[in-house]
Amino acid sequence: MQHAxxxxxxxxxxxxxxxxxSYAENAAWYRRLSSEGQHPRAMVISCCDSRVHVTSIxxxxxxxxxxxxxxxxxxxxxxxxxxxxxxxxxxxxxxTALKVAHVIVMGHSGCGGVKGCLDMCSGNAPHLxxxxxxxxxxxxxxRPGYERxxxxxxxxxxxxxxxxAVVVSLENLMTFPFVRSAVEAGDMSLHGLWHEIGGxxxxxxxxxxxxxxxx
Amino acid sequence: MQHAxxxxxxxxxxxxxxxxxSYAENAAWYRRLSSEGQHPRAMVISCCDSRVHVTSIxxxxxxxxxxxxxxxxxxxxxxxxxxxxxxxxxxxxxxTALKVAHVIVMGHSGCGGVKGCLDMCSGNAPHLxxxxxxxxxxxxxxRPGYERxxxxxxxxxxxxxxxxAVVVSLENLMTFPFVRSAVEAGDMSLHGLWHEIGGxxxxxxxxxxxxxxxx
Amino acid sequence: MQHAxxxxxxxxxxxxxxxxxSYAENAAWYRRLSSEGQHPRAMVISCCDSRVHVTSIxxxxxxxxxxxxxxxxxxxxxxxxxxxxxxxxxxxxxxTALKVAHVIVMGHSGCGGVKGCLDMCSGNAPHLxxxxxxxxxxxxxxRPGYERxxxxxxxxxxxxxxxxAVVVSLENLMTFPFVRSAVEAGDMSLHGLWHEIGGxxxxxxxxxxxxxxxx
Amino acid sequence: MQHAxxxxxxxxxxxxxxxxxSYAENAAWYRRLSSEGQHPRAMVISCCDSRVHVTSIxxxxxxxxxxxxxxxxxxxxxxxxxxxxxxxxxxxxxxTALKVAHVIVMGHSGCGGVKGCLDMCSGNAPHLxxxxxxxxxxxxxxRPGYERxxxxxxxxxxxxxxxxAVVVSLENLMTFPFVRSAVEAGDMSLHGLWHEIGGxxxxxxxxxxxxxxxx
Numbered sequence: 022m023q024h025a026x027x028x029x030x031x032x033x034x035x036x037x038x039x040x041x042x043s044y045a046e047n048a049a050w051y052r053r054l055s056s057e058g059q060h061p062r063a064m065v066i067s068c069c070d071s072r073v074h075v076t077s078i079x080x081x082x083x084x085x086x087x088x089x090x091x092x093x094x095x096x097x098x099x100x101x102x103x104x105x106x107x108x109x110x111x112x113x114x115x116x117t118a119l120k121v122a123h124v125i126v127m128g129h130s131g132c133g134g135v136k137g138c139l140d141m142c143s144g145n146a147p148h149l150x151x152x153x154x155x156x157x158x159x160x161x162x163x164r165p166g167y168e169r170x171x172x173x174x175x176x177x178x179x180x181x182x183x184x185x186a187v188v189v190s191l192e193n194l195m196t197f198p199f200v201r202s203a204v205e206a207g208d209m210s211l212h213g214l215w216h217e218i219g220g221x222x223x224x225x226x227x228x229x230x231x232x233x234x235x236x
Numbered sequence: 237m238q239h240a241x242x243x244x245x246x247x248x249x250x251x252x253x254x255x256x257x258s259y260a261e262n263a264a265w266y267r268r269l270s271s272e273g274q275h276p277r278a279m280v281i282s283c284c285d286s287r288v289h290v291t292s293i294x295x296x297x298x299x300x301x302x303x304x305x306x307x308x309x310x311x312x313x314x315x316x317x318x319x320x321x322x323x324x325x326x327x328x329x330x331x332t333a334l335k336v337a338h339v340i341v342m343g344h345s346g347c348g349g350v351k352g353c354l355d356m357c358s359g360n361a362p363h364l365x366x367x368x369x370x371x372x373x374x375x376x377x378x379r380p381g382y383e384r385x386x387x388x389x390x391x392x393x394x395x396x397x398x399x400x401a402v403v404v405s406l407e408n409l410m411t412f413p414f415v416r417s418a419v420e421a422g423d424m425s426l427h428g429l430w431h432e433i434g435g436x437x438x439x440x441x442x443x444x445x446x447x448x449x450x451x
Numbered sequence: 452m453q454h455a456x457x458x459x460x461x462x463x464x465x466x467x468x469x470x471x472x473s474y475a476e477n478a479a480w481y482r483r484l485s486s487e488g489q490h491p492r493a494m495v496i497s498c499c500d501s502r503v504h505v506t507s508i509x510x511x512x513x514x515x516x517x518x519x520x521x522x523x524x525x526x527x528x529x530x531x532x533x534x535x536x537x538x539x540x541x542x543x544x545x546x547t548a549l550k551v552a553h554v555i556v557m558g559h560s561g562c563g564g565v566k567g568c569l570d571m572c573s574g575n576a577p578h579l580x581x582x583x584x585x586x587x588x589x590x591x592x593x594r595p596g597y598e599r600x601x602x603x604x605x606x607x608x609x610x611x612x613x614x615x616a617v618v619v620s621l622e623n624l625m626t627f628p629f630v631r632s633a634v635e636a637g638d639m640s641l642h643g644l645w646h647e648i649g650g651x652x653x654x655x656x657x658x659x660x661x662x663x664x665x666x
Numbered sequence: 667m668q669h670a671x672x673x674x675x676x677x678x679x680x681x682x683x684x685x686x687x688s689y690a691e692n693a694a695w696y697r698r699l700s701s702e703g704q705h706p707r708a709m710v711i712s713c714c715d716s717r718v719h720v721t722s723i724x725x726x727x728x729x730x731x732x733x734x735x736x737x738x739x740x741x742x743x744x745x746x747x748x749x750x751x752x753x754x755x756x757x758x759x760x761x762t763a764l765k766v767a768h769v770i771v772m773g774h775s776g777c778g779g780v781k782g783c784l785d786m787c788s789g790n791a792p793h794l795x796x797x798x799x800x801x802x803x804x805x806x807x808x809r810p811g812y813e814r815x816x817x818x819x820x821x822x823x824x825x826x827x828x829x830x831a832v833v834v835s836l837e838n839l840m841t842f843p844f845v846r847s848a849v850e851a852g853d854m855s856l857h858g859l860w861h862e863i864g865g866x867x868x869x870x871x872x873x874x875x876x877x878x879x880x881x
Contacts, residue, residue, distance in 0.1 A: 022406045025443045026425040029338065033451050035295040036438050043292060044436035047459050049854045050707060050767035054287045055346060055434025057765075060705050061286035062695060062727070069326050071276035071302045072269045074291060077258060080250040080468060080725060082461040082707070087286045090305040091322040092329055101368040107306040107322045110349075110374035111284050114307055118348065118371075120702075122695035123244065131270060133333065134325075153316040156333075159325035191237040209694045210241040219270025221259035223251050228240045236248050244692050246727040253468015253725060256475070452836040455873045456855040459768065463881050465725040466868050473722060474866035484717045485776060485864025491716035499756050501706035501732045502699045506719060507688060510680040517716045520735040521752040522759055531798040537736040537752045540779075540804035541714050544737055548778065548801075553674065561700060563763065564755075583746040586763075589755035621667045640671040649700025651689035653681050658670045666678050 047083075054084050061087040063123035064115035066108075066190065068094045072218050073129050087115050093134030094126055095162045096190040099197045109197070116199050116209065124194060127214040128187040134160055135183045142167040165189055184233055187213040187226060262298075269299050276302040278338035279330035281323075281405065283309045287433050288344050302330050308349030309341055310377045311405040314412045324412070331414050331424065339409060342429040343402040349375060350398045357382040380404055399448055402428040402441060477513075484514050491517040493553040494545035496538075496620065498524045502648050503559050517545050523564030524556055525592045526620040529627045539627070546629050546639065554624060557644040558617040564590055565613045572597040595619055614663055617643040617656060692728075699729050706732040708768035709760035711753075711835065713739045717863050718774050732760050738779030739771055740807045741835040744842045754842070761844050761854065769839060772859040773832040779805055780828045787812040810834055829878055832858040832871060 028036075044051060064087045065075050075081070075088065089111040096108055115121045128135075138160035140146035149157030166185025170178050191213050194200045203209035213226030215233055224233035243251075259266060279302045282290050290296070290303065304326040311323055330336045343350075353375040355361035364372030381400030385393050406428050409415045418424035428441030430448050439448035458466075474481060494517045497505050505511070505518065519541040526538055545551045558565075568590035570576035579587035596615030600608050621643050624630050633639035643656030645663055654663035673681075689696060709732045710720050720726070720733065734756040741753055760766045773780075783805035785791035794802030811830030815823050836858050839845050848854035858871030860878055869878035 022403055022410070022426075022428070022441070022446075023443045024410060024419050024426055025406055025428050025441045027442075028340075028427055028429065028440045028451055032294050036293055036451055039293050039295060040436050040438075043460060046456055046855070047767075048436065048852050049848075050459070051287075051436055052434045052853055053707075053765060053767045055432075057705070058346065058348075059286045060702070062698075062729075064284075069279075069302050069304045069330070071274045071299050072266075074298050076289060076291070077298070078251055078254050079247050080254060080461060080465045082459075083289050083292070084286045084707075087284050088305050089284045090303050092325050095322070097320050097322075101370070103367040103373055104319060105312050105373055105377065106320070106370050107310070107312075107374055110307045110370040113370040114348065115284070120698060122692070122698045125243075131273060133273075133329065152318040155316070155321050155325040155328040158318055158320055159322055162320065188237055191240055195237070195239060203694075204239050207693050208697055210691070211237075211239055212243055213237070213240050214243065217270075219267045221255050221263065221266055223255075225243050226237070226240050227242075228238045231237075236243055236251055241691055244695070244727075245688060246725060249473070250465065250468060250725045252472045253465060256471035257467045258464070260471070452833050452840070452856075452858070452871070452876075453873045454840060454849050454856055455836055455858050455871045457872075458770075458857055458859065458870050458881055462724050466723055466881055469723050469725060470866050470868075478866065481717075481866055482864045485862075488776060488778075489716045494714075499709075499732050499734045499760070501704045501729050502696075504721060504728050506721070507728070508681055508684050509677050510684060513719050513722070514716045517714050518735050519714045520733050522755045525752070527750050527752075531800070533797040533803055534749060535742050535751070535803055535807065536800050537740070537742075537804055540737045540800040543800040544778065545714070555673075555677075561703065563703075563759065582748040585746070585751050585755040585758040588748055588750055589752055592750065618667055621670055625667070625669060634669050641667075641669055642673055643667070643670050644673065647700075649697045651685050651693065651696055653685075655673045656667070656670045657672075658668045661667075666673055666681055 064121045065125045066094050067127040093186050096193045097162050098193045125212045126187050126190045128183045129216040130218050132183050138163045184215050279336045280340045281309050282342040308401050311408045312377050313408045340427045341402050341405045343398045344431040345433050347398050353378045399430050494551045495555045496524050497557040523616050526623045527592050528623045555642045556617050556620045558613045559646040560648050562613050568593045614645050709766045710770045711739050712772040738831050739773050741838045742807050743838045770857045771832050771835045773828045774861040775863050777828050783808045829860050
């Protein structure tokens with residue numbers, strides 16, 4: 022692999038700063054994490070978006086959350102077809118190997134993936150409809166959510182579809198046999214969140230109303 | 237989705253603590269991130285493992301890294317077959333929409349996914365070879381790496397294969413036309429890292445030697 | 452003391468979160484607790500085990516319970532020999548200085564200390580029998596309880612001995628003159644509980660039957 | 667044990683409330699804690715005082731801290747004499763069996779035990795000097811700290827001695843061979859804190875200056 026480059030200097034400098042401070046002060050904890058392996062209590066599925074730091078929001082220490090991040094925090098339906106499904110692999114590992122107690126799906130405001138889905142489904146982004154568009158095909162997962170928001174006022178649709186990305190993922194999670202059995206046995210619980218970046222708000226999906234309420 | 241539960245109380249309390257401190261102190265920045273959208277300078281591809289906090293290691297602020305996390309920080313080869321490829325979608329979005337300057341793949345010590353791959357390829361994990369194993373099929377991506385380490389001493393293989401997970405991903409990244417053209421045009425650079433959790437070490441892939449050297 | 456380290460960052464952050472929320476909202480109460488001193492209505496003796504949160508289970512507010520926690524929630528017999536007895540000191544302070552109305556001893560399922568006692572008394576943990584084993588010598592307090600369960604079925608012994616840890620402690624409490632006189636004067640009552648962690652159950656010692664019944 | 671009474675009704679009611687809410691919402695986590703056993707990352711040694719809730723201050727979830735609470739958060743010196751040492755047993759279990767990464771000793775303002783020690787050492791509490799006083803003999807542990815504060819202004823002595831209770835305990839912790847070796851190997855770190863109840867402040871022991879600084 023001849024194309025790789027050295028780490029940019031500013032990142033190398035920051036690493037050395039971390040090593041001399043945070044690492045040094047917590048070396049005992051890092052060593053134990055290394056020797057004992059991880060025992061995270063929850064899996065979090067959130068977006069790749071650079072503005073979403075779930076560990077900050079929840080004051081999580083190293084070792085606390087098993088975190089999968091993809092475009093628009095989506096979980097596809099269960100499809101054991103022998104193909105590569107990275108999200109399904111992460112869910113399978115968290116539930117069957119790590120036996121996490123919670124799976125938390127967290128959406129967020131201003132999601133670029135959700136915006137693309139909205140544009141695509143309303144006919145305004147033909148490039149996303151092409152077979153070769155990885156983003157477009159990935160956002161197909163959210164089409165059932167689009168059907169539920171397409172008749173809403175136009176300026177509310179994006180925020181509603183961001184919440185649907187959470188609901189659709191929760192629904193799809195329940196199509197995985199090992200998720201369903203763990204949930205039904207009471208060994209694991211699912212949680213849906215939506216985070217508003219600018220105002221720092223957090224809403225939680227309420228299964229009784231089907232809506233989201235402030236935490 | 238009737239199965240979702242409210243957020244566990246301790247997480248709700250911690251969120252309120254974050255809101256009243258970190259958020260309150262940086263509200264102007266969060267608002268600007270919200271109104272201007274994200275402009276991350278780098279994409280990081282790392283593992284879901286709860287012990288790997290790339291934002292800590294690099295002192296990254298909100299908005300700095302676009303982060304995709306999957307099992308064993310793997311990138312599959314370019315395969316525009318119209319199917320759902322979450323990792324490829326994340327790479328496509330980072331490179332073509334966000335136009336990040338760097339793509340950093342970071343592996344780590346004690347990786348459960350890599351361990352599974354090693355067991356599977358050496359015939360010791362038949363359940364991972366089943367068509368229905370999402371983890372097994374996902375780890376198929378790393379089979380070319382296994383071929384390169386299988387003749388090494390047994391107790392060194394896992395750590396070597398963790399580094400191969402980085403190299404294979406860098407190789408696969410170059411099979412994406414939009415990655416190759418950005419790299420060849422000098423608009424983007426690729427970087428490979430391996431992080432040792434217990435000792436807090438960081439190694440960088442060196443294309444001249446094909447090995448990893450301490451940062 | 453040159454070996455102390457700064458507080459881990461994640462705990463410092465959480466503290467600041469608590470200060471800005473829970474503390475800020477209840478500052479008047481904390482100030483009053485500070486100026487008036489404590490007037491707890493009960494003393495609770497429970498285990499150090501990280502899974503046992505008596506304040507959660509009983510929704511206890513700050514200032515409500517005087518809580519002593521040791522391995523296996525044990526109270527040794529009254530022994531005024533001039534040596535250091537931390538548990539006896541806590542009981543003496545609660546009863547004679549704070550004049551609590553209740554002393555509650557709460558055992559729990561999966562107790563590591565009780566498990567150690569069982570292993571030791573049945574000859575399977577020679578290291579716990581050594582003079583230098585603090586855990587072993589501490590668990591000697593529970594030897595009378597072992598005598599009462601040793602002939603029970605093997606797989607029931609641990610849970611029975613956990614309950615005996617409560618009964619033995621209640622018996623030992625009554626050997627303290629100031630406890631006995633307060634109880635006999637009707638100024639204070641003793642209570643024995645056993646908490647099952649996984650199922651969230653709570654059982655109370657019933658002196659009429661000598662057994663435990665669901666609360 | 668004929669003297670035990672049923673659980674006071676108000677506590678039984680609160681338990682049922684907890685069971686129907688907090689427990690029900692987190693049943694999966696409690697079940698996992700039960701089946702996997704505890705893996706606390708830190709041991710906390712704090713006072714029995716009802717106004718000190720370390721789990722609140724640090725937003726700790728069930729399973730996070732192994733907590734020993736005694737009068738004045740004291741650790742006696744290492745003394746393997748075959749007698750019962752509850753605090754030493756708790757330290758031994760946390761360090762050798764649970765292998766915690768941190769031991770945190772937390773003192774607090776308005777500590778009744780420390781006040782008693784001050785009175786006793788300055789000749790104003792003859793009853794605490796009696797051989798039969800468990801509190802007096804327990805507070806003997808803090809006599810080396812009294813020597814270091816006795817010449818300070820009278821109205822500052824109590825708060826200084828509260829901090830000495832932390833320092834003396836940290837010093838005594840290092841007399842335990844298994845503590846010293848874990849600290850020296852970098853596998854565990856010690857931390858000293860002092861909490862001011864009325865103002866909600868938290869100070870951390872700084873080994874460079876020998877004093878306490880605001881967190």
